[in-house]
Amino acid sequence: MSEYKFAVVGAGSIGVGWSIVFARAGYSVCVFDIKPEILDRFWVQINSKLKLLAENDLLQEDLEAISKRITTTTELSQALTGADYVQECGPEELQIKQNIYKKLEELSSPNAILASSSSALTTTQFASDLPTKHRCLVVHPGNPPYLLAIAEVVPASFTSNHCVEETFKILRSVEMAPILVSHEPKGFVFNRIQGAVLREAYSLVRDGVISPQDLDLIVTEGLGKRWSIVGPFATAALNVQGGIKAHAARMGQSYFEMGQSRGQNEPWSAELIEKVSKDIEIKLNNSDWLINVEKRDLALMKITKLLLEIIKP
Ligand SMILES: NC(=O)c1ccc[n+]([C@@H]2O[C@H](COP(=O)([O-])OP(=O)(O)OC[C@H]3O[C@@H](n4cnc5c(N)ncnc54)[C@H](O)[C@@H]3O)[C@@H](O)[C@H]2O)c1
Structure with a gap:
């Protein structure tokens, strides 16, 4: 099994969901948010959701083993260090996503995939000006992603085929079902x-x-x-x-x-x-x-x- 390292940027409800997906599949994930109290709330959510999954026989190992793979930080560079795949889960606001992507471009490893959970904003809208925009795309989950396996993979015209192929490989390795959505239609599919x-x-x-x-x-x-x-x-x-x-x-x-x-x-x-x-x-x-x-x-x-x-x- 390849050893992927994951970063999640934004620890709200979708950040919680993706963190469970990555950690449950056996990978380490570092989660960033802007304030320590948000990360405290994140841990409450992680623990209660893992407990419910365990009670319903939906985990294949102890919940402690899974939660141990998750770390949190308020330093973006720390979350991104060594990450092969970044799942952006910040607010659905164009300006904020543009700013986050600028920072991701600066601070992530040059080959890391920069995937956004965006529900409607497109990669063309928030990543067009980035020098390495070929590694940016939307990976839109259903909520909660640890129960709904589909993920809409929505590349922009400038996203490289290699990035799309790697994204499919990585998503399958965490037991998600990636679906290709072409032409960035409003609202995706x-x-x-x-x-x-x-x-x-x-x-x-x-x-x-x-x-x-x-x-x-x-x-x-x-x-x-x-x-x-x-x-x-x-x-x-x-x-x-x-x-x-x-x-x-x-x-x-x-x-x-x-x-x-x-x-x-x-x-x-x-x-x-x-x-x-x-x-x-x-x-x-x-x-x-x-x-x-x-x-x-x-x-x-x-x-x-x-x-x-x-x-x-
Ligand atoms: N909630 C859903 O049902 C759902 C489903 C699919 C996709 N999405 C998409 O996922 C993304 C996150 O949605 P959510 O429901 O988790 O929102 P949320 O409001 O629960 O969480 C957003 C998080 O982003 C953090 N944040 C704010 N500014 C930030 C910054 N500059 N950098 C990093 N993090 C920052 C906030 O502190 C918050 O914890 C959105 O794009 C949303 O459209 C949501």
């Missing part, structure tokens, strides 16, 4: 999907179609439960025998009209359907359609059983 759902949810409540609580129920008892097993494309492929193409033929017009009622004019073109079908059906071969539907149902049964246990009085 995680929040764009979340945003699309929220936009429609607000509109439906505004129009008196449904109450907010019932809207949430549609997700927790319906869409969300299913999406924890299969994504929206795989859902479409498994909902209609014949897969993506059959689903699009049956439902495409109806979804197009729903979009039209919100001022959108974006039908799914034949080429787009073909692209999605090719990619999704590599995993969900149509000839195994019934088997795949059964697998989904079995997973749903297990989740349903677990949820019933959790909510039992």
Whole structure:
């Protein structure tokens, strides 16, 4: 196993989350924040989250062994010394991220990867002026990253391929699931999907179609439960025998009209359907359609059983 050393810059909720990810994978991580009292709060959070993970059998070793790999400092240069990978977790403000990145550029090892947890600000916005901008990119986690394994890897046009490849390697070594997001779209992908759902949810409540609580129920008892097993494309492929193409033929017009009622004019073109079908059906071969539907149902049964246990009085 390669010996990576990690630095986390900003010890708020996402800094806590990433620190657990890196230390849980066996690596040492040094965490910086601007004030000692913030680091005191950080330790309270680390200890309570590790304890909960241990109580739920989600740690493979003693929590002390994991927390011993974490150190904290108010000296940025100390956190960055020898770090191969820096995860910036400062506030979501352009000026602050620009200032942090200037310091990271100055104080980090020249080959260190400078990854930002940014939710919406892009690498182009905060790192364009840096001499070594080729090693900068966004690695946006879900919250909390030690439970949601995905990380959106969003390079700028100037980020080197080598930096992206190394980032993938490093993230996989800490058991994260890196996802490449191209062209720095506003809100990246995680929040764009979340945003699309929220936009429609607000509109439906505004129009008196449904109450907010019932809207949430549609997700927790319906869409969300299913999406924890299969994504929206795989859902479409498994909902209609014949897969993506059959689903699009049956439902495409109806979804197009729903979009039209919100001022959108974006039908799914034949080429787009073909692209999605090719990619999704590599995993969900149509000839195994019934088997795949059964697998989904079995997973749903297990989740349903677990949820019933959790909510039992
Ligand atoms: N909270 C979420 O759900 C979530 C999810 C994904 C990504 N993010 C992103 O992660 C980043 C951190 O978010 P958070 O929720 O942990 O915020 P937070 O406010 O909890 O923590 C930010 C930390 O940065 C520290 N800080 C302030 N100035 C600093 C500086 N100059 N240098 C270093 N640290 C500094 C603060 O003291 C604080 O501890 C943001 O970019 C945010 O958009 C947040």
